[in-house]
Amino acid sequence: MNRTSPYFNKLSRYYLWYTACFGGFLAALALLEQEGMPRLWIGYSFMFATIVLYASIGVISRTSNVSEYYVAGRRVPSLFNGMATAADWISAASFISLAGGLYLHGFDGLAYIMGWTGGYCLVALLIAPYLRRFAQYTIPDFLATRYGGGAGGRGGPVRAIAVGATIIVSFTYVVAQIYAVGLIASRFTGVDFSVGIFLGLASILVCSFLGGMRGITWTQVAQYIIILVAFLIPTMWLSVKHADNPLPQLAYGSVMPKLAQREAELAADPKEIEVRAIFSERAHVYQARIATLPASWERGKEEVQRQLDEVRMRNASLAEIRAAERALIAYPKDAAEARTIWASLRDANLKRARPPAPHATPFPGDDPAQSDIRRNNFLALVFCLMLGTAALPHILMRSYTTPSVRETRGSVFWTLFFILLVYLTIPALAVLVKFDIYSSLVGADFTKLPDWISYWANVDKVNPLISIVDINRDGVVQLAEIAIDGDVLVLATPEIGGLPYVISGLVAAGGLAAALSTADGLLLAISNALSHDVYYKIVDPAASTQKRVTISKLLxxxxxxxxxxxxxxxxxxxLSLVGAAFSLAASTLFPALVLGVFWKRANHQGAIAGMVAGFIMCLYYMLHTHPGVGGSVAGQWLHIAPISAGVFGVPAGIAVMVIASLLTAPPSRRSDGMVDHIRSPE
Structure with missing residues (x-):
């Protein structure tokens, strides 16, 4: 679409006014904070204003037209589609968890940035332009029509498997986004975590339920602007604070040597060594209990029962009695449960007993073999994230919304540009926050801890997002005494850096925008797959357009x-949930998508066999090696972590698809013609 067209100019004016009004809103809240406006009201203002904004766009964009609901009428200009896709892409994992992952894991955390950015290059080169030339509504549509078969040539089995993969991948991913919504809402409004989830859900539903892809697109453009402003302002502020340079991408290079020096000081600090020794001793105690099961479990149960009886007999305070009762209730129910719980506690203490690896050291380890394992897992994760990105249904769906193939190519360029504005800032933020904590919080007096620690510790009292306990009882905070959840780092950045609370509200609004924008796209991908590919294409091909849209909304x-x-x-x-979604998408959908575009010999039977084989291999490896679902680390192949199960699923899917296609009859001339059409020059 020509950028001088009236439609493009009108959209540009709307969003320029929107950006100006948002800037005015920030300035007004900053002034009100100076005048004494309570922090809670600032949090409410951001949450209320942004949710009302998104809901308003959803109401204005409501539609019952099939083309508008599924693909925004195929008239979104490339610049705005790039912004919307970037918002769809910059999920809660990117906005909230990436910097936290880099803070906790250093160099190893770069696997996410490299994998996701490289994956979008694969989208641009291998998938997106060809899908737009195909000009349908969903990814199962492409696969079913390309591979044919099924009743009436509608690709029944292929379509059904593709729909199943879309639902599983998107559902796993959307749960992570809604979890982030609850985390943000509970912190900045004070409501219960579960209540916060359903508050955010209301905003998601208004946008996607009323307007479908049309409403989501224009909401996501607005959300991207908030995401960008919310991420850049605190990072630039910290950059000026620690490096006197407002460009964090350049400034953090000068902070890295200071951080490395501070890391070396802490590694050799006698107090740090003392705390780590205490954690090591605790780990040995748990190991000794495990080694003497079930006798150790029986002795432990007798001890907690004796303590409860003792406090009751001496008429202790109600608080002491309740504490003793909770200890008895929390005690493992049997020896098997004790083994699992004590092993987890042993591993957690062993982890905290190790000195933190230097931030800039790639693949740190106590020996070369351990370093090799970390390097292999790094490369495997990059591989899975890249191929998973190129197969995510909610991202690929955006290829259908532009007016032409040329606009789709332009849209991919703009998407990469808008993503990189944030992604190039994330490593800088991790380093700046890490240096701030290492130089300000470490060494502080326990009686003078900043307020933000207690705020975040109380968000989730069962599994605290941050915990600082005086392990060696010296009254001074050591680094080893700090346990911080990666998901909290970005949201707490303004408070860590001593910024005004209005910036905390802004970051919360940005995190909420990131989670909501991705959740919108994922929910629409699921409902469209069910309504269009299952109900309309398989169950009731005669359904009216109005009925199809209504079914989609209900689903x-x-x-x-x-x-x-x-x-x-x-x-x-x-990050764990998101990583699982990417491995499943890569294993199940990537081989069928890419071979469907570039290999004419790929056929119906091959697509079915390849998708099923890739999915089963990936899921089996995850379940077989993840301790959280009954698996065992001992079952890992080549020491590859379960999050990177796609490194086995993708080759299995490709190999089975190629072999099955070669062993069965070639595809019809119609399929050959389709491949020639989608690969023909524009």
């Missing part, structure tokens, strides 16, 4: 509430 509601319930159970950390 979206159902999926949204199921996902919200799953997120309220806090199933795992955000």
């Amino acid at each position: 979206l509601l159902a999926v949204a509430f199921i996902a919200a319930y799953a997120a309220s159970q806090k199933p795992a950390d955000i």
Whole structure:
């Protein structure tokens, strides 16, 4: 679409006014904070204003037209589609967890940035332009039509498997986004975590339920602007604070030597060594208990029962009695449960007993073999994230929304540009925050801890997001005494850096925008797959357009509430959930998508066999090696972590698809013609 067109100019004016109004809103809140406005009201203002904004765009963009609901009428200009796709892409994992991962893991955390950025290059080169030339509504549409077969040539089995993969991948991913919504809402409004989830869900539903892809697109453009401003302002502030340079991408290079020097000082600090020795001793105690099971479990149960009886007999305070009762209730129910719990506590203490690896050291380890394992896992994770990115249904769906193939190519360029504005800032933020904590918090007096620590510790009292305990009882904070969840780092950055609270509200609004924008796209991908590919294409091909849209909206509601319930159970950390989604997408969908475009010989039977084989291999490896679902680390192949299961699933899917295609009849001439069409020059 020509950038001088009236439609493009009108959109540009709308969003320039929106950006100016948002800037005015920030300035007004900053002035009100100076005048004494309570922090809680600032948090409420950001949450209320942004949710009302997104809901308003959803109401304005409501539609019952099939083309508008599924693909925004195929008239989104490349610049704005790039912004919307970037918002769809910059999920809670990117906004909230990436910097935290880099803070905790140093160089190893770069695997996410390299994998996701490189993956979008694969989208641009291998997938997106060809999908736009195909001009349908969903990814199962492409696969079913390309590979044919099924009743009436509608690709029944292929379509059904693709729909199943879309639902599993997108549902796993959307649970992580809704979890982040609950985390942000509970921190900045004071509501319960579960209540915060359903508050955010209301905003998601108004956008996606009323307007479909049309409403989501224009909401995501607005959300990207908030994401960018929210991420850059605190990072630039910290950059000026520690390096006197407002460009964090350049400034953090000068902070790295200071951080390395501070890391060396802490590694040799006698107090740090003392704390790590205490953690090591605790780990040995748990190991000794495990080695003497079940006798150790029986002795332990008798001891906690004796302590409860003792406090009751001496008429202790109610608080002491309740504490003793909780200790008895929390004690393992049997020896098998004790083994699992004590092993987890042993590993946690061993982890904290090790000195932290230097931030800039790649693949740190106590010996060359351990370093090799870390390097192999780094490369495997990059591989899975790249190929998973190129197969994510909610991202690939955006290829259908532009007016032409040329606009799709332009949209991919703009998407990469807008993503990199944030991604190039994330490593800088991790280093700046790490240096701030190492130089300001470490060494502080326990009686003078900043308020933000208690705020974040109370967000989740069962699994605290941050914990600082005086292990060696010297009254001074050591680095080894700090346990911080990676998911909290970005949200707490303004408070860590001593910035005004209005910036904390801004960062919360940015995190909320990132989670909501991705959740919108994922829920629409699921509901469209069910309504269009299952109901319309398989169950009722004669359904009217109005009925199809209505069915999609009802399914979206159902999926949204199921996902919200799953997120309220806090199933795992955000990055783990997202990583699982990428490995499943890569293993199941990537081989069929790429071979469907570039290999004419790929056929119906091969697509079915390849998708099933890739999915089963990936899922089996995850379940077989992840301790959280009954697996064992001892079952890992080549020491590859379960998050990178796609490194086995993708080759299995490609190999089985190629072999099955060669052993069965070639595809029809119609399929050959389709491949020639989607690969022909524009």
